[in-house]
Amino acid sequence: MSTDFTASEVQAVIRTHTGPVADFQRTARGFSSDVTAIVECEKGPFFIKAIRNRPGGRRDSLTRERQINPFVWPISPALRWHAEDESWIVLGFEAVEGRSSDFGPDSADLSSVVELIDCIGKLQLPPVAEDWPETRWDPFVRDDSEAELLRGDALLHTDINPSNLLVGPVGMWAVDWAWPTRGAAFIDPAILALQLVSAGHSPESAESWASRCTAWRDAEPQAIDAFAAAQLRLYRVALGRKPDQPWLHDMVSAARSWVDHRGVAMD
Numbered sequence: 001m002s003t004d005f006t007a008s009e010v011q012a013v014i015r016t017h018t019g020p021v022a023d024f025q026r027t028a029r030g031f032s033s034d035v036t037a038i039v040e041c042e043k044g045p046f047f048i049k050a051i052r053n054r055p056g057g058r059r060d061s062l063t064r065e066r067q068i069n070p071f072v073w074p075i076s077p078a079l080r081w082h083a084e085d086e087s088w089i090v091l092g093f094e095a096v097e098g099r100s101s102d103f104g105p106d107s108a109d110l111s112s113v114v115e116l117i118d119c120i121g122k123l124q125l126p127p128v129a130e131d132w133p134e135t136r137w138d139p140f141v142r143d144d145s146e147a148e149l150l151r152g153d154a155l156l157h158t159d160i161n162p163s164n165l166l167v168g169p170v171g172m173w174a175v176d177w178a179w180p181t182r183g184a185a186f187i188d189p190a191i192l193a194l195q196l197v198s199a200g201h202s203p204e205s206a207e208s209w210a211s212r213c214t215a216w217r218d219a220e221p222q223a224i225d226a227f228a229a230a231q232l233r234l235y236r237v238a239l240g241r242k243p244d245q246p247w248l249h250d251m252v253s254a255a256r257s258w259v260d261h262r263g264v265a266m267d
Ligand SMILES: Nc1ncnc2c1ncn2[C@@H]1O[C@H](COP(=O)(O)OP(=O)(O)OP(=O)(O)O)[C@@H](O)[C@H]1O
Pocket: 027, 029, 030, 031, 032, 033, 036, 047, 049, 077, 093, 094, 095, 096, 097, 098, 100, 163, 164, 166, 175, 176, 177, 178
């Protein structure tokens, strides 16, 4: 059992929900949170996600993740409780047995991955998400009319990547609903397409997987073009800020080949 000070602090905040804790295992992923762990305990087990309670922290993100959970269950594991004191904010989820999915070209997970993204695309937009318009690509589109192509009434996950799609013995989950938004339905399948290219697919192969999603098939091609170009500009800016991050180099070159494949002229 972990005896570090941070873990003990978090355990004190969640104790009424967990009862006595037998084991507190940090997860390998969980870079955006201050602590993520599987907690074996009297009332659990639980997966917990904790952030420090401080101004400018990720409170808004954890609040969104808490508010959206009832509407994305059972695609996401259920949120069982949340706890807060002056130092910590913690979400406690049902713990599931799953591994990160494999997005590679020969992966056996791909059919289930696209099915899951298609299921997300069929969720109703809950009232709580009506005021969460998707705007993060606005600085990276050419003009207002392109920004308009990214608007819509679909509930979006927006962080589709292998470590957020967990493969279990009998099904899959989409975890980490850290910034769900309301936007054009093709955005999640399009994020998947770019992730597939960065995992080694040709753009043709990536798009053929994405095209199993209704929202992709229903999209205007020029909307996907605008999004692909915006992704390239976004990752170029991110790489400019953090040139030492190999994954950002990968995303820029994946976005470049996707944009080239679609024949989108960049300025
Ligand atoms: N309910 C759960 N049960 C078991 N493991 C989980 C559960 N939810 C998430 N995990 C595991 O914990 C990891 C981190 O969770 P999550 O992605 O929500 O945290 P995060 O802080 O936003 O992390 P990151 O920035 O690394 O994506 C996931 O990649 C997954 O492996």
